[in-house]
Amino acid sequence: MLRSLLPWTAFLARRIGVLIVSLVIVSVITFAVTNAIGNPLYLLVGPRYTEEMLETTIRELGLDLPLWQRYLDYVWSLLHGDLGVSRITYNSVLDDLRTRFPATLELSTYALLLGVLWAVPAGIAAGIRPRGWFARFADLVARAGVSMPSFWLGLLLIYLFFATLGWLPAPLGRIDRAHAGLPVVTGWYTIDALLAGNLAAFGSALAHLALPAVALAFTTSPSTLQITRGRTEEIMLSEYIRSARAFGLSQATIYRYALKNMFGPVTTMIAMTYGYLLSGTVLVEVVFTWPGIGLYAVDAMKNSDYEPVMGVVLVCTAFYLVVYLAADVLSAIVDPRARVVA
């Protein structure tokens, strides 16, 4: 029992170690970069100030301290669960992230699911018959997705489904104003609506999600599709599948073996796409007025408002690393070779 757990412990310890080191590196770089770009001092005092106001603000911002000390102070509060406050709005960054992160997460997750639901089956189908009409069609869709910026597709979808056809609501956030009072439990409006048994709110949340999720799914799924397709082709031509066929194994058994070997690269690709979606939705958030972390970070960056920028980067990094870790663990469960500590 103990012997069988040992590789797991070593594997997990190593991965978690990497996660912590990555977080430290990312936080140092982000802190240095945001500070190097500028500080919000003069934006905060505005054009009408006295010397005394300037000095007070310098002290409040900690600009009288050396950079390394400010960084250590920041990490110290971070370890106490304090992400600081925005200098522009006085909002607690933790509170801001609590409302905004679920918005981005909900959108990214729906986009990911939509993308995976299309890309994985389509990739397999195309991989099994690489010269068939479906493979060519899937290829065309993937090419279109790769070459189209998501925000541009978003604008097109808005003009078509809102401005022209009027089928979907205005690109104004996550839910219709009539449901603004929906009790927040998870921060995912689709889930909160179902928890409240409010089907109209659920419909509204879904209708608001539809276009941005499609825009993101369409532009981020091609890589998953290509990986799935390539891997399927490779496996179907491999010797062990050929042998299995020669031995006369049933089609279902052959597919089961094939799928198992596909799992690793495809889950890794999906995890990477998830991470990309989380941090890469900024432009789509702008186009659809989606109150997520992307917009939040951009606004903060413009004002050199360090704490929100740090908060967003750290939360995104942590989430990305956790998703990546989960993908690794899943691969390791399916494929023991992945567990080996090099």
Place this chain on the structure above:
Amino acid sequence: MQMLSKCRLLASAALAAGLAVGASLAASAQDAAKTLTIAISGDVETLDPPFSRFQRSNEVNYNVYDQFFRYGTKDSGKGYLDTDVGTVEGSAIESWSLADDNVTMTLNLRKGATFARSGKPVTADDFIYWFERAYGTKSGTEWNATTANIPSIDSVKKLSDNQIEITFAAPSPWFFYLFRDQSQAPMEAAVARANVAADDEWAAKWLAKNDIGSGEYFVESWTPGVEMVLKANPTYWAGPAYFDTVVLKIVPSSANRALLLQRGEVDIAKDLSVDELNLLRGMPGVEILSAPTRNQMILGFNVKEKPFDNPKVREALNYAVPYQAIVDGIFKGNGLPSKGPIPVLGQLADPALFAATTDIDKAKALLAEAGFADGLAFTLDIQEGDPTVEQIAILLKDSFAKAGVDMTISKQPAAVFAEGLGTLKHQAWMRDLLWYVDDPGYTGKLFFQTGAVANWMGYSNPDLDKVIDELAATLDPAKKAELAKKYQQLLIADSPVIAVVDMPFELAMRDDIAGYVQLPDNLLWYYPLKRKE
């Protein structure tokens, strides 16, 4: 077959979602007539007036707090009312009298004024608290008070529950101008005091998120990043506003703001680019209001460094600015070509003093005299994210190039640009300068006096300093006009800045919105707005 049923499933789910949305839209349409929806470009930063440095916050504060005074209005002849900066009316202060010594003023509080949330009457204690807080927080309101010659809290006295007295350190020509500002308005002292914290004696953290004013509206709900909903104050002294609800909807994409207005989803779309305004002009149901303003686009020079330490170089560039081309090309004929350091619509402006016109040969000749016969190169810093500034910069670049001046445009984030101004790091910069106080002395104190806080040029002229000091203590109109003339002559001769264009204020709204009043600070005042029946 399986694919087909999946498609059907998706289609019916989409249909169900669509029906649900349709039903909810119908429900919300009922109170739409008395709801004013405004698309804004970003979140409101803070609700605490002294700490607001941002146009969006200033606008909300203007509407939820009741300022001491406001300007009178006059018909613009173009379907909206213009502020008349020559007349002042009481708002939170109902009436006032200045003693013969010209420095003692008695202020009578508005009878029947109440705070929007608590319904309690506004008393002298609330005004005194406002002054205490202004000095205590060391904020922009303190700057306003001291600039109005009210140096400390000792200059303010409570006479009775509805009367206060101010003793100015010297006659105060700008008192009314400054105390109509969005930040100069009483707040409910008892509530503010109840929300102080150990490290926050002026409840600044709490007041950033909460309003306790006696203004026309109060904040009903605020969802950061999504919207702010204002409700009309039912007990406002002049009667409740026509629109009982104002929704400020955050729509970061300006293309979307324009689209939503065009579709009638919002009543007003703010912060549109000149291109979007031009696209919307003439569209059915949409009206573009265009008001001339005292908002100048200013090209400023660092006069402490080469090549702009040479006044001849600065003078030369005056002749290379394509004044009329900017008005025609960018603002479609709205706005006015600038004529010197006071906006053309300023009360004391004398455009005849400004001799320069667009004359590239003259610019070249002056540059040659200055020792730059082969031309020169410099960098112009502007703040990113403002397409209008950028478009003007591009026209300038083209025109300067003809005079042999190679100008590089550098766009900077807001904080970096502001820091560069404050620390004199720009070689040259361009931004707007809004004359919300229509008095050259005030602008001089802020921008042109030696060592002034917003003297982003490093400029100094002792003669001008004297003129500005005299303007700051002169109530006599004839003497003021004479000083203003000197002020213009000196600044035109020295050219530490060039006014490039007097910009129009343009607002895109649905054509059933009426009652607009153009304020001197370009803030939108919700109270007088109505929906045409």
